Amino acid sequence: MAAAQSWAAHFRATVMLGLPLIGAQLAQMAINTTDVVMLGWLGVTQLAAGVLATQMFFIFYIFGAGFTNAVMPIAAHAQGRGDAAGVRRSVRMGLWVVALYSAVVMVPLWNAEAILVGLGQDAELSRLAGEYMHVAQWGMFPALVIMGLRSFFTAIGRAQIILWATLSGALLNAILNYAFIFGHFGAPALGVVGAAVGSLATNLLIAAVLIVYSRAKPAFRVYDLYVRLWRPDWDAFFDVLRLGLPISMTIIAEIGLFMMASLMMGWLGTIPLAAHGIAVQLAGIAFMIPLGLSHAATVRIGQAHGRNDLDDLDRAAKAALVIAAAVSVTGAALFWLIPDLLIGLFLDDADPQSAGVARVAVPLLAVAAAFQVADSLQVVASGLLRGLKDTRVPMIMALFSYWIVGLSGAYVFGFLFRFGGVGIWTGLALGLASAALLMNWRFHRRDAYGLL
Numbered sequence: 001m002a003a004a005q006s007w008a009a010h011f012r013a014t015v016m017l018g019l020p021l022i023g024a025q026l027a028q029m030a031i032n033t034t035d036v037v038m039l040g041w042l043g044v045t046q047l048a049a050g051v052l053a054t055q056m057f058f059i060f061y062i063f064g065a066g067f068t069n070a071v072m073p074i075a076a077h078a079q080g081r082g083d084a085a086g087v088r089r090s091v092r093m094g095l096w097v098v099a100l101y102s103a104v105v106m107v108p109l110w111n112a113e114a115i116l117v118g119l120g121q122d123a124e125l126s127r128l129a130g131e132y133m134h135v136a137q138w139g140m141f142p143a144l145v146i147m148g149l150r151s152f153f154t155a156i157g158r159a160q161i162i163l164w165a166t167l168s169g170a171l172l173n174a175i176l177n178y179a180f181i182f183g184h185f186g187a188p189a190l191g192v193v194g195a196a197v198g199s200l201a202t203n204l205l206i207a208a209v210l211i212v213y214s215r216a217k218p219a220f221r222v223y224d225l226y227v228r229l230w231r232p233d234w235d236a237f238f239d240v241l242r243l244g245l246p247i248s249m250t251i252i253a254e255i256g257l258f259m260m261a262s263l264m265m266g267w268l269g270t271i272p273l274a275a276h277g278i279a280v281q282l283a284g285i286a287f288m289i290p291l292g293l294s295h296a297a298t299v300r301i302g303q304a305h306g307r308n309d310l311d312d313l314d315r316a317a318k319a320a321l322v323i324a325a326a327v328s329v330t331g332a333a334l335f336w337l338i339p340d341l342l343i344g345l346f347l348d349d350a351d352p353q354s355a356g357v358a359r360v361a362v363p364l365l366a367v368a369a370a371f372q373v374a375d376s377l378q379v380v381a382s383g384l385l386r387g388l389k390d391t392r393v394p395m396i397m398a399l400f401s402y403w404i405v406g407l408s409g410a411y412v413f414g415f416l417f418r419f420g421g422v423g424i425w426t427g428l429a430l431g432l433a434s435a436a437l438l439m440n441w442r443f444h445r446r447d448a449y450g451l452l
Helices: 007-042 044-080 084-110 112-118 123-155 160-182 192-216 234-268 270-306 310-337 339-344 354-370 372-387 392-416 420-444
Strands: none
Touching: 007 044, 007 123, 007 160, 007 192, 007 270, 007 310, 044 084, 044 112, 044 123, 044 192, 044 234, 044 270, 044 372, 084 112, 084 123, 084 234, 112 123, 123 160, 123 192, 123 270, 160 192, 234 270, 234 372, 234 392, 234 420, 270 310, 270 339, 270 354, 270 372, 270 420, 310 339, 310 354, 310 372, 339 354, 354 372, 354 420, 372 392, 372 420, 392 420
8 A cells, every 4th residue: 555645745635626626616606696696686576586496496406416426436436446437337327317317307397486386485486486497497407417527527536627617607607697687789688587598508508518528538538438328337327326315315405404494584575585595695605615625525535445545535534624614714704704795796786675685684694604614514524424435324414404403493593583584594503513513423433333
């Protein structure tokens, strides 16, 4: 076995792999944030409808992304032991799984308006959200193809293309949104639907870039991703399902908590919901950094585990956790120090309702600052456990933390104790803190739990 890398080498390797992933996550978030910002310029009603629509799309998308996230540790283990065929099988069958998934979720997405009305949302907001979804839903499969190829490039340590493709998509999305939401450059003014047009075109562009790049570059020919793509490999297919379903449930537990928080904020009114949408976007932007680090941690742990290098595995994990903690403290400080400036980016000062939205959003951002560290540590710990192909118990921990601790806390503090939006967000913080403690404890005790 080769000598263990130094601590400096581990920090450098984590940063070098993590930076393009963080950049790609931020660019992806910029796509979503552009929708929210421009819809906020259009009006508070359109902003609130956009929040409902984009979060509903996102919850289905992120569940499907769990299967592509399962590709990452499987491929990383194969890469660590020099098995190009194993990498290929995991990526191909990951694409099979998300193709089937995308076909199934078309039904609920097409009926978004009826679902939102049934969940107690305002009829006009639900109508606008449904119009958005009738266009945006066709971007589900290309969006998941992007995630599948992202897992491939990350697992083999070639994540830079993900960043450049996503940046290109973010630029295109901003241009198309500006054109189709407001009717510039000769395009029709489609309002909320214009944001959906931009998102669909963006997903198609990024998917096309990644497919072409993975086919054209000689360095990737050893993997032969698309040769006989139609032929099944059932062992790999069920490996992706076995690891991916708990990952999907873990992700959905957290995202579902925020979705339910959005519904609760909707019960408080349009202005609280709009304020919540802004605070979620800002917290989400900050979250993209530890999320990118968690993917880097999954790959580095997976590769070390694949070559049975336990010393490097331990140091890689500690390096990722230290970096995530430092970054989260910085993000929290920004939320505390300049909340008005950050919130103002999403609002039109000429709109008479903007001041009310800002008043509600500032204290929400203060709570978001408080849970930045917990959120960072839980997502990186989850990534570390995935690197060990440990997904079932973390799923149970996530369900308990987010739905028992977090959701019940949001309802109790928000409505029984009558703290409103701040109470709902306090519940979110409790759920994230619980997940951080449980998942870090499990990774710390990985020998005792037989994970190595």
